[in-house]
């Protein structure tokens with residue numbers, strides 16, 4: 001097929017712009033406003049999965065065999081997924097159906113591409129024919145007006161590159177659009193994975209692989225439809241494993257570099273440069289080895305092509321020469337054949353390169369699909385996101401990429417299940433403001449270590465509007481309780497309730513709005529101070545006045561206005577241009593703006609010096625007012641005034657009471673206080 005001549009399909013060495021992770025900033029836009037879900041809800045009897053406990057829970061987010069459980073649904077929720085057992089296989093991340101769906105949206109461009117491809121092929125095929133005749137006219141063996149012939153040859157030589165440009169531009173444009181949507185889809189897919197996915201994978205590498213998907217596939221799309229059966233055969237027996245190994249090596253290398261740079265201070269403080277260099281060196285070597293192997297495969301391809309060309313040229317010279325001498329063929333015909341041989345060379349070369357690109361792309365898709373295979377999306381979260389996106393009839397341009405209308409993926413039908421099964425979200429905050437939070441008989445082990453039970457039938461009641469301090473030895477499970485309250489993980493058994501309602505019956509995104517967490521090391525995004533505070537309400541238009549009010553309440557306003565650009569000052573990567581205390585106060589301002597009824601302070605002041613600690617503690621006191629608060633602190637002196645103190649040990653709450661009650665008990669708490677006092681003295 002002459003259409004695949006070299007100019008049409010640029011060789012692998014031609015570099016295409018690849019999207020880097022850095023080009024994707026976290027959307028901090030505060031301009032989108034989502035209206036909240038109507039409160040009205042209707043009861044319906046749904047077939048959903050049964051909890052492992054014998055307790056009846058009105059939750060859709062429980063794995064196990066199917067059973068009838070009453071749940072509520074919202075009026076504007078779509079239909080129930082009526083699959084029998086609700087177990088749906090994890091769909092592949094990038095399927096051919098999805099790619100076809102995206103490609104087929106560009107019908108006009110595809111049509112133009114086909115026309116230009118046909119035109120281009122016709123030119124390529126005609127060129128040697130006319131060149132042969134031209135040659136005959138030149139040597140005087142053919143009588144034809146020279147200038148007419150020259151004109152025809154000129155037109156062909158001009159048209160061919162122009163049509164090639166039109167074809168490549170069209171196909172590249174289609175492919176880039178397809179890739180933009182695929183990247184967006186993958187990003188969304190990663191965002192809604194369960195937290196254990198992030199425990200398991202260093203995501204940066206995965207994303208790099210994703211963004212490195214070669215756009216060089218573009219020019220062959222026209223051919224793809226015609227040659228799909230050939231491709232399958234080529235794919236199966238080709239060098240896909242080599243490409244895959246190459247991609248994996250590339251991903252590991254970028255992961256190693258990213259990890260080292262992210263932890264550069266730790267590396268410096270331990271003098272770990274040599275060690276990191278050695279680790280990186282081994283990754284580079286692996287990359288180099290697989291690159292060399294890949295090169296060998298490519299060179300073998302090139303070599304085979306050349307051998308084929310030389311053999312056919314030699315055959316042509318011998319056979320053609322003898323035929324011309326015998327008067328059976330004109331010299332022009334032989335010249336045309338030589339022309340065709342070169343055209344064919346270009347074509348074969350183009351095809352080889354194209355197959356190379358295709359193999360690389362298929363391997364990349366396979367890698368992505370295998371990263372996601374067996375992983376579970378966090379359906380409750382995915383549902384909330386889906387509903388919010390669906391609610392907005394007119395999507396903002398950037399969000400359009402995340403919606404593939406008309407393409408029904410299995411996980412979307414799974415979302416439908418949740419759309420019906422989850423409770424109306426809008427009253428979560430109201431419930432959380434008026435009711436207690438209870439952890440009831442909670443058992444938990446981390447998904448990656450299922451045999452180690454961290455929580456062991458734990459009961460804890462956080463009284464509405466009061467402060468509960470959680471103390472206990474290191475590793476006893478305090479942070480794990482926070483992770484469960486935040487719903488990063490779900491209890492293996494037992495339940496967490498708010499005002500008596502199981503939290504699993506709430507949309508996770510809505511739940512996230514009801515809870516604020518301030519950690520020891522709050523993470524800021526590398527945008528301005530103002531935008532970081534506004535992230536408390538990422539989907540809303542936050543006014544500057546609101547931001548300033550929150551900053552003032554968090555004791556942050558004074559230092560912010562002394563920064564070079566005030567609220568517009570950029571805070572650097574992960575807030576690195578600010579001090580720990582300043583970062584902490586910005587995080588508190590962010591939480592104040594969010595105004596969630598439940599507050600969790602996880603060692604929030606433990607990393608600060610005395611002055612910062614006082615400033616931050618003042619801000620925290622302000623933040624805690626009227627909220628149901630859980631404070632985790634190692635230094636017991638900071639939690640003495642809590643309404644109740646819970647001592648966590650052996651995966652349970654072993655002691656509960658006020659500071660003085662627990663001291664009088666002379667149990668583990670009294671022992672801990674004694675130890676800390678001794679250490680202090």
Ligand SMILES: Nc1ncnc2c1ncn2[C@@H]1O[C@H](COP(=O)(O)OP(=O)(O)OP(=O)(O)O)[C@@H](O)[C@H]1O
Nearest residue numbers: 199446448449454473474475476477478479480481
């Ligand atoms: N993502 C995880 N996957 C597997 N195990 C984990 C994970 N996170 C924590 N653990 C384990 O769970 C146990 C409880 O950890 P947790 O962080 O809850 O303790 P903690 O009481 O907060 O400790 P500390 O006071 O030292 O912060 C530990 O043994 C820890 O190794």
